[in-house]
Amino acid sequence: MVKSNSIQSTTEHNIPSFSSFASKYLYEIDGVKRPKTVELEELHLKHLKQFLGNLKLNKISKKHVVRFRTAKIKGGWTGRTANLSITILNNLLNHAKDNGLIETLPTTGLKPIRWKPKKRPLFAPEQIEDFGHAALQNCKDGQLLADYVRLMKTCGSRASETLRLKWSDLDWDMKQLIIGSDGLTKNHESRVVGRYAKVSSMLALC
DSSP, rough: HHHHHHHHHHHHHHHHHHHHHHHHHHHHHHHBBBBBHHHHHHHHHHHHHHTTTTGGGGGGGHHHHHHHHHHHTTTTTOOOHHHHHHHHHHHHHHHHTTTSOSOOOOTOOOOOOOOOOOOOOOOOOOHHHHHHHHHHOOTTTHHHHHHHHHHHHOOOOOOOHHHHHGGEEEEETTTEEETTTTTTTTTSSSEESOOOOTTGHHHHGO
């Protein structure tokens, strides 16, 4: 009986705090997940540490998670951001479960917050051209900035995707531009655009 209690005590003693395990988790996903994903998870885990930092992993309850989420919503977070933070918490807790540190997740059964995305305004071609002219007049690298925005307008690429474009992504004969050839797009798939805007100045950034 004493031996059994000793084993149980040692196991309990070896369960790390949330803050301690968060550092271990980030170290172990580095190089496994995409750098942007690791960076995003690290940012959310900093917020979670403020609420859960000193708690041992097996002492985190659904009550703690709900309090964290409520506080962030009242502090100005959108439902989307709050839900994302809980998803990242789930990632960490599942990693702890895989390591045999916990048996169940306190987030089990927790419903995500309902939210409606804000409608983003669409810019007319004339507005984008006005932006380009303003960039030329007010920015040191105005031509690069104007071409960058025009390229995104024409091919529908995201800001980060556009910045990662290289000369090898251009097919001059077919007049095509390959977006996401590095596999770092949101859905991990590349796509081909048949027509493109001015690119020579923009690609000088790559």
